[in-house]
Amino acid sequence: MRRNRPYGHVRPATAQQLQEYAERLHFTLDDALADELAPIMAEMITAFDEIDELPQPPAPGTAFTTRDVGREPTLEEDPFNAFIRFCRVEGATDGSLAGLTASIKDCIAIAGMPTTNGSRMQPTAVPGDDAVVVERILAAGATIVGKNNLEDMAMGTGEGSVYGPALNPTNPDHGTGGSSTGSAAAVAAGMVDFSLGADEAGSVRIPSAMCGLVGMKATHGLVPTYGLTYFDHTLDHIGPLTRDIELNARVLEVLAGPDWRDPQWTRGVPEPGSFTEQLDEGVQGLRFAVVEESLEPNGTTPDVLSAFNEGLRVLESHGAVIERVSVPLWGSAWSIESAILSFTLRAMADSGGAGYFHKGRIDPAMTAAMATQVRTSFNDLAVQSRLSFLLGEHMREEYLGVHYAKAHNLRLELGQQVDAALHDRAALLTPTVPVVAPKLSRERHSFTGMLPRLGGPSVLNTCATDLTGHPALTVPTGSGDHGLPVGLQLIGQSFDESTLYRAGAVLEEAELWRLPEEPTAPVLS
Known part of the structure; x- marks a missing residue:
């Protein structure tokens, strides 16, 4: 006192x-x-x-204090525009990730370093705490070497960052998909061993698929999100992007498990487990089902469908049973999520980015900075985000917000439909993204002129599992047009990530896609 x-x-x-x-x-x-x-x-x-x-309860503190806040990279150092900042944070000298380098999507907190969220909004927030996931990879021996580029406030499909788009190392004329753009580019280009991204509608899995990587969105609540710039605590996920299955599973073993600071809500306490032990067990006798609505109804192009079918043939050749199943609300998942976000993003902004109705810890430094951003620089918010706020305000004023209630209930029904489709099955299968990575624009666009480029079909097969919380893994399954990679998505029962990795290992062994040993160098200008 x-x-x-x-x-x-x-x-x-x-x-x-x-x-x-x-x-x-x-x-x-x-x-x-x-x-x-x-x-x-x-x-x-x-x-x-x-x-x-009353005295403020003490912050958890940082166990690893050998850190260089770094600097912006030069064009020559970062030809794929994967990084916003080079830095260095030394972790433990031993552990399951010892000797590996990692990068962090710049919406995940590293204490003492700016968190830009890929945005021009000011003041730039500087967190006082490390995110839980940052603590855990450092404790496991990893060294963090950079903060990655991302879409403005993590909303977009690959071209919306104020730092410019990340380039796809397979073909730099094409993007990476969003919103974890730089994380995917950095891993695919071999600049880091792994990266951590955030996934609210597919933002780990989409760029992983478009860059030929393995990307995991684990069961909601398995990986703590404290230290993330939140969208909605019921949608937020943090996950690893890697070049192979084994490392992805190993990183998830480090990330998984409860933490008292976590704002996510889940029934029961998620217990960490081993995700690497079953990698060699194969898929003999396992039943899988393709979600019918994820194919042509969601705009899957012929080249993506061909690569997807090749992945199915691999699973069948290893003794898996492939069936077909309908999830009636699958095609409406993005409409449901868009309606929910139109309301919940407002609550997040009103609370200085902390969110309401949770029992997780709040970093006062981040709350103060984000509340100031809302008051002083909302005009610098990306136009896509502004439209979402305006839409939510209109629906409150004219229709009393009742669409939120209906969207929420439809979300619950979608979850029940996915559970029913998974009954007695190892996983559901979809193309991760219905199309390959789009070609980047070489023109400058106005705010409104960018809008048509920030939409598209990329989230249509990924957003459903952010709504339902089921785990989802993307694995490369070949290539489509322009030689660009295609991902196959495996969706499992809650907290059964091990089965997804097990099936993913079979697909990986078939070598349907290989990352280039040397990424295609972009023309520097």
Whole structure:
């Protein structure tokens, strides 16, 4: 407690302010009532003064303090525009990830280093804590060497970062898909051994598939998200991007398990396990099912379908049974998620990026910075994000927000449909992305002119499992047009990541896709 403070720190509201607040909340206060309520409010506010008096619980601290905050890379050092910042954080000298280099999507906190979120919004947030996933990979021996490029506020499909798009190392004329653009480019180009990305609608799996990588979105709640720039605590996931199955499984073993700071909500406590032990067990006798709605109804192109079918043939040749199944709401998943995000992003912004209705820890430094961004630089928010906020406001004003309730219930129904399709089956199968990586624009576009390029079909097969929480793994399964890689997505029962890796290992062994030993160098300009 502070001693001998002569007055409280929190200023009470004036009568005029109370009337302004009431108008925002859709009720009215006349002058007389506002005058009566102002001194009552002043008494109520003493509770907040007491909060100011109480000492802030100490931050967890950082175990690994040998860190260089680094600098921006040059064009020659980073030809694929994969990094926003080169840095160096030394981890433990031993552990399952000892000797490996890692990069971190720049919406995941490293204490003392700027978190840009790929945005021009100011002030740039500097977290006081490491994200849990950062703590864990450092404790396992990894060395972090950079913060990766990403779409502006992690919303977009590959061209929306204010730092410019990351380039696909297979063909630099094409993008990586979003939003973990730089994470995929860095791993595919061999600049790091693995990267950590965030996935709310497919943002780990989409760029992994488009760059010929392995990408995992684990069961919701298995990997703590404390330290992430949140979208919605029920949608947020953090996952690894790697060049092979074994390392992906090994990284997930390090990331998995509960943490008291985690804001995610899950039934029961997710227990970590071994995801590498079953890699050699094959798929003999396992039943899989292709989701019918993930193919032509979601716009899967012939080249992607051909590569996907080749992956199915590999699984069948190893003794798997491949069936067909319908998940009726699959094709509506993006509409459902878009409706939910139109409401929940507002709540996230209103709370300084902390979110409501959870029991996880909040970093006060990040909350202050993000609340200031909302107040002072919302005009610098990407146009796609602005439209989402405007849409949500319109639906609240004109339709009282009831569409959120319906979308939420449809989400629950989608989860039940996926559970039913998985009954007695090892996994569901879909193309990860219905198309190969799109060609990048060489033109400058206005804010509104960029909008058609920030949409497209890339999320249509990935967003469903962010809504339902089921684990989903993408594995390369060949190539499509322009020689660009295609991913096959395996979707499993909750907390059964091991079976997905087991099947993924069979696909990997078939060598349907090989990353180039030397990435295609872009023309520097």
